[in-house]
Amino acid sequence: xxxxxxxxxxxxxxxxxxxxxxxxxxxxxxxxxxxxxxxxxxxxxxxxxxxxxxxxxxxxxxxxxxxxxxxxxxxxxxxxxxxxxxxxxxxxxxxxxxxxxxxxxxxxxxxxxxxxxxxxxxxxxxxxxxxxxxxxxxxxxxxxxxxxxxxxxxxxxxxxxxxxxxxxxxxxxxxxxxxxxxxxxxxxxxxxxxxxxxxxxxxxxxxxxxxxxxxxxxxxxxxxxxxxxxxxxxxxxxxxxxxxxxxxxxxxxxxxxxxxxxxxxxxxxxxxxxxxxxxxxxxxxxxxxxxxxxxxxxxxxxxxxxxxxxxxxxxxxxxxxxxxxxxxxxxxxxxxxxxxxxxxxxxxxx
Amino acid sequence: xxxxxxxxxxxxxxxxxxxxxxxxxxxxxxxxxxxxxxxxxxxxxxxxxxxxxxxxxxxxxxxxxxxxxxxxxxxxxxxxxxxxxxxxxxxxxxxxxxxxxxxxxxxxxxxxxxxxxxxxxxxxxxxxxxxxxxxxxxxxxxxxxxxxxxxxxxxxxxxxxxxxxxxxxxxxxxxxxxxxxxxxxxxxxxxxxxxxxxxxxxxxxxxxxxxxxxxxxxxxxxxxxxxxxxxxxxxxx
Numbered sequence: 256x257x258x259x260x261x262x263x264x265x266x267x268x269x270x271x272x273x274x275x276x277x278x279x280x281x282x283x284x285x286x287x288x289x290x291x292x293x294x295x296x297x298x299x300x301x302x303x304x305x306x307x308x309x310x311x312x313x314x315x316x317x318x319x320x321x322x323x324x325x326x327x328x329x330x331x332x333x334x335x336x337x338x339x340x341x342x343x344x345x346x347x348x349x350x351x352x353x354x355x356x357x358x359x360x361x362x363x364x365x366x367x368x369x370x371x372x373x374x375x376x377x378x379x380x381x382x383x384x385x386x387x388x389x390x391x392x393x394x395x396x397x398x399x400x401x402x403x404x405x406x407x408x409x410x411x412x413x414x415x416x417x418x419x420x421x422x423x424x425x426x427x428x429x430x431x432x433x434x435x436x437x438x439x440x441x442x443x444x445x446x447x448x449x450x451x452x453x454x455x456x457x458x459x460x461x462x463x464x465x466x467x468x469x470x471x472x473x474x475x476x477x478x479x480x481x482x483x484x485x486x487x488x489x490x491x492x493x494x495x496x497x498x499x500x501x502x503x504x505x506x507x508x509x510x511x512x513x514x515x516x517x518x519x520x521x522x523x524x525x526x527x528x529x530x531x532x533x534x535x536x537x538x539x540x541x542x543x544x545x546x547x548x549x550x551x552x553x554x555x556x557x558x559x560x561x562x563x564x565x566x567x568x569x570x571x572x573x574x575x576x577x578x579x580x581x582x583x584x585x586x587x588x589x590x591x592x593x594x595x596x597x598x599x600x601x602x603x604x605x
Numbered sequence: 606x607x608x609x610x611x612x613x614x615x616x617x618x619x620x621x622x623x624x625x626x627x628x629x630x631x632x633x634x635x636x637x638x639x640x641x642x643x644x645x646x647x648x649x650x651x652x653x654x655x656x657x658x659x660x661x662x663x664x665x666x667x668x669x670x671x672x673x674x675x676x677x678x679x680x681x682x683x684x685x686x687x688x689x690x691x692x693x694x695x696x697x698x699x700x701x702x703x704x705x706x707x708x709x710x711x712x713x714x715x716x717x718x719x720x721x722x723x724x725x726x727x728x729x730x731x732x733x734x735x736x737x738x739x740x741x742x743x744x745x746x747x748x749x750x751x752x753x754x755x756x757x758x759x760x761x762x763x764x765x766x767x768x769x770x771x772x773x774x775x776x777x778x779x780x781x782x783x784x785x786x787x788x789x790x791x792x793x794x795x796x797x798x799x800x801x802x803x804x805x806x807x808x809x810x811x812x813x814x815x816x817x818x819x820x821x822x823x824x825x826x827x828x829x830x831x832x833x834x835x836x837x838x839x840x841x842x
Contacts, residue, residue: 302747330750
């Protein structure tokens with residue numbers, strides 16, 4: 256167990272209180288909406304802000320512990336940080352930026368430059384080592400920032416929104432590149448992002464925080480199939496409802512019951528994808544169990560399909576093809592019948 | 606313009622080579638430069654403290670830094686005499702411990718000029734520091750740089766144009782310093798008589814001499830400012 260921490264930081268109107276752990280070689284993503292406290296957590300781990308309560312242990316060393324007054328300054332922590340906008344020193348070349356860390360640790364100049372050259376080669380920027388940060392593209396600057404953080408041989412690597420500043424195309428390349436380097440990093444890595452795709456592609460485990468608290472943890476599969484908050488459900492594109500289950504019958508709202516594929520007892524979440532909701536202009540024939548009348552609130556594009564927000568006994572999102580939308584004259588304000596395929600609705604304990 | 610119009614052009618070469626003129630000029634340039642160095646050594650850290658730290662009484666310190674800007678320089682000179690004079694608070698101690706007396710010496714000129722000119726440097730550098738992104742210092746810290754290393758290798762280079770601009774302003778102000786200098790250091794040719802003092806003295810005896818001295822001071826300061834502006838502070842001043 257390489258990193259173990261309980262981070263408590265109090266600010267006016269906001270309290271961060273989370274427990275984190277990461278093993279050697281593990282990549283953990285801190286995922287959450289803006290203002291959830293992700294960056295605060297990262298800054299606390301780096302030592303750029305002091306904890307108000309809790310503790311930070313890194314490879315058996317206590318770095319911060321307000322209870323005993325122990326606090327290790329950031330320059331003595333051996334934690335590498337890749338900042339959101341990289342913060343490459345503008346007056347130094349790429350090589351000097353990467354050599355900065357080793358130089359601060361009293362590595363002789365020639366050796367520091369050799370290490371920096373080596374790292375720039377590893378991130379594929381050997382021919383750019385003399386360039387100033389402003390002469391580098393966004394993707395190149397990101398790689399220099401990564402090389403600079405790794406060149407200090409850190410015991411913990413922290414990345415703050417490492418891909419947020421990049422355009423969509425550079426992002427794909429850089430993500431794949433980053434993934435390789437994170438896999439090669441022997442210590443634990445903590446990654447902060449608000450992008451679920453980045454988190455799932457780069458991390459072994461996700462920790463989702465909202466309002467300074469952890470709301471859900473797990474690997475990508477658990478998070479994508481079993482969201483536990485509206486925020487997570489939206490991130491992974493599922494409808495989520497809370498209810499009370501009796502077998503496969505779940506009461507989700509006043510007297511409104513859904514039938515699910517799974518059987519549970521007691522308080523549960525029910526999740527289903529928008530594609531599991533079919534739309535009919537009239538009450539469907541036969542007697543499908545999960546059906547209800549609904550009013551279309553909004554219609555928006557979602558990939559190749561159209562996404563409908565439906566107001567009814569429960570609020571759900573449904574996906575329909577553009578052809579169906581035209582045929583059924585689906586417009587905001589129209590009243591339709593929604594039918595949920597029971598075999599695509601799963602329930603799990605709340 | 607007025608100076609140029611009234612200048613005694615015919616006798617200019619002779620007057621320029623009078624020994625008193627060159628002495629005063631040399632002394633002016635020397636003391637202004639030394640005063641700028643003193644201001645850099647004391648003023649840059651002070652600016653950093655004002656821009657980057659918070660402590661009780663910071664507002665008071667900031668106000669005190671700007672006092673020499675609004676204080677009549679003569680009053681500043683009197684204050685310096687009270688502190689560094691032979692019977693002054695620090696002067697007595699300096700005299701007893703090291704045998705150093707500042708008033709009416711060349712070193713006294715430097716002190717007086719630095720006292721009056723340093724606020725220009727401090728305010729300019731503090732402004733540049735506030736404009737510079739403090740997160741670069743945080744990035745340096747995560748790379749293992751202590752505060753001093755981060756300041757020297759990251760912050761200072763980032764605000765170098767601001768420091769240069771502040772130093773130029775400071776030097777220019779020191780070069781023209783009159784009131785505090787004459788009060789604290791007196792008016793001894795070759796020792797404490799800088800150009801502005803020489804101009805003032807000449808004005809009472811020989812108007813043409815005063816005009817010549819003024820022209821020299823004007824020419825030197827304009828030349829230096831233009832040269833520095835080209836080399837160091839283009840786009841800042």
